Amino acid sequence: MKKLISKQLFVAKAFLDLVALFVLFTSPLAAQEVSVLESEAMTIIAKRCLSCHNAEMKPADLVLTTRETAVKGGKSGPALSPKHPEESLMVRKIFADEMPPGNPLTKEEREAVRGWIDAGAPWSMTLAKASAVRPRAGLNWWSLQPLRTVSVPSPAGIPPDWSASPVDRFVYAQLKEKGLKPSPPADRRTYIRRATFDLLGLPPTPEEVESFLQDKSENACEKLIDRLLASPYYGERWGRHWLDVIRFGESHGYEQNHLRERAWPFRDYIIRSFNLDKPFSRLVLEQLAGDQIAPNDPEIEVATGFLVAGVHDTVPIANLEGQLQQRANDLDDMVLTTGAAFLGLTVNCARCHDHKFDPILQADYYRVQAAFAGVHHEERELATQAERDQRHSRERPILDELDRVKERLAKLKKQVMPLVEKGRDEIAKHYRPAVDSKVNEEIFSPASARLVRMTILATYDQGPGKGAEMATHLGRE
Numbered sequence: 121m122k123k124l125i126s127k128q129l130f131v132a133k134a135f136l137d138l139v140a141l142f143v144l145f146t147s148p149l150a151a152q153e154v155s156v157l158e159s160e161a162m163t164i165i166a167k168r169c170l171s172c173h174n175a176e177m178k179p180a181d182l183v184l185t186t187r188e189t190a191v192k193g194g195k196s197g198p199a200l201s202p203k204h205p206e207e208s209l210m211v212r213k214i215f216a217d218e219m220p221p222g223n224p225l226t227k228e229e230r231e232a233v234r235g236w237i238d239a240g241a242p243w244s245m246t247l248a249k250a251s252a253v254r255p256r257a258g259l260n261w262w263s264l265q266p267l268r269t270v271s272v273p274s275p276a277g278i279p280p281d282w283s284a285s286p287v288d289r290f291v292y293a294q295l296k297e298k299g300l301k302p303s304p305p306a307d308r309r310t311y312i313r314r315a316t317f318d319l320l321g322l323p324p325t326p327e328e329v330e331s332f333l334q335d336k337s338e339n340a341c342e343k344l345i346d347r348l349l350a351s352p353y354y355g356e357r358w359g360r361h362w363l364d365v366i367r368f369g370e371s372h373g374y375e376q377n378h379l380r381e382r383a384w385p386f387r388d389y390i391i392r393s394f395n396l397d398k399p400f401s402r403l404v405l406e407q408l409a410g411d412q413i414a415p416n417d418p419e420i421e422v423a424t425g426f427l428v429a430g431v432h433d434t435v436p437i438a439n440l441e442g443q444l445q446q447r448a449n450d451l452d453d454m455v456l457t458t459g460a461a462f463l464g465l466t467v468n469c470a471r472c473h474d475h476k477f478d479p480i481l482q483a484d485y486y487r488v489q490a491a492f493a494g495v496h497h498e499e500r501e502l503a504t505q506a507e508r509d510q511r512h513s514r515e516r517p518i519l520d521e522l523d524r525v526k527e528r529l530a531k532l533k534k535q536v537m538p539l540v541e542k543g544r545d546e547i548a549k550h551y552r553p554a555v556d557s558k559v560n561e562e563i564f565s566p567a568s569a570r571l572v573r574m575t576i577l578a579t580y581d582q583g584p585g586k587g588a589e590m591a592t593h594l595g596r597e
């Protein structure tokens with residue numbers, strides 16, 4: 121058991137590392153540079169070489185879709201010697217402006233290819249023609265860059281009463297750049313209405329409007345916003361948006377759309393988290409690994425409801441392939457939501473092939489998926505160990521009593537059953553046997569007759585057979 125848990129912990133950690141890798145917070149610079157070099161080289165080859173050096177056309181027998189074919193080379197031998205750009209035929213052809221014919225690479229592109237080969241020519245994917253596929257974004261894609269501190273602009277001519285908030289400074293700089301003037305400030309009545317709708321999802325009451333209009337203090341707006349942020353409705357309003365982002369549902373959402381009667385503690389956890397102003401990084405951690413970081417704290421353990429809050433197929437499937445497919449779909453749902461909600465990336469596209477647009481390999485998908493291998497759809501008790509022990513000691517005497525009653529019942533049954541059997545046989549003698557759906561035999565004393573009439577008085581479904589009659593000739597007329 122201990123081993124299992126530590127393995128899960130390890131997997132959860134591995135996953136978090138992977139998340140960190142995606143956002144490039146912790147990956148070592150060297151590895152990061154190498155992947156940037158790779159993605160640049162891949163883009164150049166896909167765009168500038170593969171319209172000719174693909175598997176169908178292969179001029180001079182050279183195919184540049186994989187590292188192996190490039191190393192193997194064409195008519196003149198190897199085209200790529202990793203770590204040795206000067207020996208690579210590719211580089212010589214490129215620098216001699218021979219390739220691509222009549223359409224040489226730019227200086228930057230040439231240097232990029234040279235630098236990439238110098239770094240060992242990492243090449244982890246099969247390339248496709250750029251005309252057929254948009255090249256994938258590299259790890260140098262803007263949204264994958266580490267967070268940096270930027271300087272807040274202070275454009276000339278900024279009005280003295282303009283907000284001091286850095287966000288508003290950026291807004292002003294953009295307005296100025298586009299030659300636009302800021303809108304005039306909203307009047308008080310509009311302001312409180314907008315703010316209340318925005319933060320609570322409801323209009324202000326007439327009394328709230330009135331008291332805001334009367335408030336002549338300098339920080340009236342700040343006080344209003346503080347009051348709204350402190351309202352418990354704030355968590356309900358904004359928690360709902362988050363529940364949408366992470367596809368939370370209170371039913372399984374598949375063919376048998378059964379209600380999830382006990383999904384609400386997770387919903388309440390989200391509302392609570394918003395009202396507590398929990399840092400986002402903490403919210404992410406708790407949802408992915410709450411049971412690992414706080415196994416004895418139900419308030420946090422409940423957060424992992426995130427993993428199983430999506431569509432779940434509950435229809436039992438008899439064959440193994442179907443069951444494996446169902447399981448793969450469950451895990452896919454976890455990968456999908458984790459990627460989309462926390463990374464803003466459709467990681468799940470790489471379930472069947474390397475991502476066509478983002479720098480995610482199919483191998484990455486299964487690395488992420490492996491982090492969830494221990495997660496199954498089940499209900500778990502939300503209680504601390506002490507609460508569990510307490511409940512067990514409360515229930516113990518009741519369960520013991522139940523056992524004693526069951527034992528007595530079994531003894532009584534043993535005494536009574538022979539009498540019941542006997543009575544049943546006795547009663548049966550007085551009745552005709554019950555009707556059987558296959559064979560019914562009835563014996564009566566012989567009588568001479570020309571015809572026998574059978575009258576069906578009722579059928580099980582009260583259908584048209586009711587009251588039908590059949591006559592059977594028994595002998596010659």
Ligand code: HEC
Pocket residue numbers: 164165168169170171172173179180182193194195196197199209210213214219220221225
């Ligand atoms: C418009 C089509 C076309 C494009 C685009 C093109 N090539 Fe070529 N490439 C050829 C042809 C045709 C030959 C054979 C010509 C020859 O032998 O002189 C060739 C030959 C080569 C050879 C020599 C192969 C050998 O074994 O003799 C190398 C290396 C090469 N190309 C690399 C590249 C690289 C790298 C790119 C992209 C930067 C590229 N080519 C883009 C058409 C193309």
Ligand code: HEC
Pocket residue numbers: 248252253466468469470471472473476
């Ligand atoms: C369930 C498996 C599966 C998933 C998930 C999947 N694809 Fe595909 N995709 C395929 C198959 C199969 C092909 C066709 C195979 C081929 O031509 O290589 C394909 C082809 C493509 C192509 C055509 C380009 C090409 O190389 O021929 C694009 C673009 C594409 N997928 C994008 C996506 C995106 C974006 C996602 C996520 C939103 C996605 N795929 C998710 C299976 C999948």
